[in-house]
Every structure is written in C-alpha cells, then in structure tokens.
Amino acid sequence: MEKIFTIEDMERYSRRQRSLGYSLAFVPTMGYLHEGHLSLVRLARQIAERVVVSIFVNPTQFGPGEDYNRYPRDLERDLNLLREEKINRLFLPSTEEMYPEGHATEVRITGPLTDVLCGLSRSGHFTGVTSIVLKFFSIIRPTMAVFGQKDYQQSQIIKRMVQDLHLDIKIFTGPIVREPDGLAMSSRNRYLTPGLRRQARELYASLGLVKKKYDDGERDAMVLREVGVNYLRQLAPDCLLDYYEIVDRETLQPLDRVGANGAVAMVAAYFGETRLIDNVMLILE
C-alpha cells in the first residue's frame, strides 16, 4: 500500500487513474480505524477499481473545547489494519498541506439540514466537514465516495453539497458496524471508562425499543421518542442527552407522525465528556 503525502502527488495519481479509465472510490477518515471504517473500505473495493483512503484529523470541524488535541491517533496501528484491505493509495496530508498559510475558503451548507441535530450543538462543525470534504473531492476527483451511516446527518449534508454543486461523484453510505453488545463503533469509544462504557450500550438498546414500537405499528413520533428517552433515563443514569429525535429521512426535520416514507431515530448523548451518536432507520422491511 503506497502512501501519498502531498496534494500534488495525489492529484497526479488520480489523474493517471482517470486517464486509464479506472473508477476510483474515496474513503475519507480521521484515522484510529476500526471495523466500521474497514467495512467502508471493503464497500469501496466492491464498487470501484481503485480505492483511495485518507487519514486526516481535520482541525476545522472541531469546536473550541472539543477533542481535537486528544483525538486518538495511531498511524502504525492504522497501517497494520489497512495492509489487509488491499487499498491502492493512502493519502496522509499534513495540516499545513491542507491548510497552508493564507488558506481562506470555507464551504457552508446553509438551511434546515445543518440547523438541526448535531448542527445545533456543534456550531461550525459541518462547515469544517464540508470544507475539507470538498477540498478532498477536488484533489482526488473520485468517481464515488463512501461515508458511514453512523454520521447520517453528515452523509445527508454531503449529498446536498454534491447535488447543489453538480459534482460528478456518487455518494455511498455504508451500514453501522457495532460492537457485540450493540454500541456503534467509534474512535471515541476508547475515551469511555468501564462504567460509562457499560451504560453507552444502552443507546442502541433504546433505539432497538423505538424500532420495535415502530414495527408494532406506532407512528406518533412523540410516543416513539419517549420510549427511547425513558429507557435511557432508567438504564443509563449518567447519560446526558443532547437530542433524541424522530426525523424525516431526507430533510432531517423532526416529525409529528411517521409517514409512508419512514423516518430515522437519531440520538446524541454525552457519557462523561464523550459525545456519542447513533441512529436507526424506521422503515418497513
């Protein structure tokens, strides 16, 4: 697996692949890889002839007081995990490479998609994400890009950006990969103390109950939400909810009732200092 460190080399590689007629899938990550990331890489391998993965902890998507400095980083470990995955290139730009002196451009998706859920509690976060993702897209010019369903709001925002800017990139969303007890895999899970880790698994258990209630025919979004919130109150007393919402799958707006298009149950919560997110689709299977 060859590593690329500069934008120039990355552009040269992808230009060459394009000229040879190869499709190229891009998997952006912030490293400290886990099975969730690896499943996205495997999906990328299935859909494209060339796969580029990036590892870059993007400073602009972390707010003041968030965990940019302590975000887990372990390149050796990531390289070992990726070695098995037969990717074509690993893009490892430095912060100076991506944000050189004088860099002044931001890409901000306005409106309802960014005004809700994580957009409310993490001001500026999605602007940091879309700015870096568009920059990666214009360097790599992939045929497709793969994101994780755990960051459902992020995926919807990226799809909006791709549509609004007429980018010729197909966005794929890979399913959430979970620990055996249901906790969604996340690089941030390592921050949890054993006690909080035990409570964190209740996030998914609560979503499971919401889904069961939906499958049993409940369509009142308030009732569905209360099922999840009450469960967490009882079984995860140290969990501080940021939001628990039943939202439209496309617009992400909170619903009163779940209609024929289904919905997504989305949760974000603090376990100590650690903010975790998770979601489950409420659709008829």
Ligand code: PAF
């Ligand atoms: O989902 C992430 O890990 C990040 O937001 C991304 C897409 C790699 C951009 O920094």
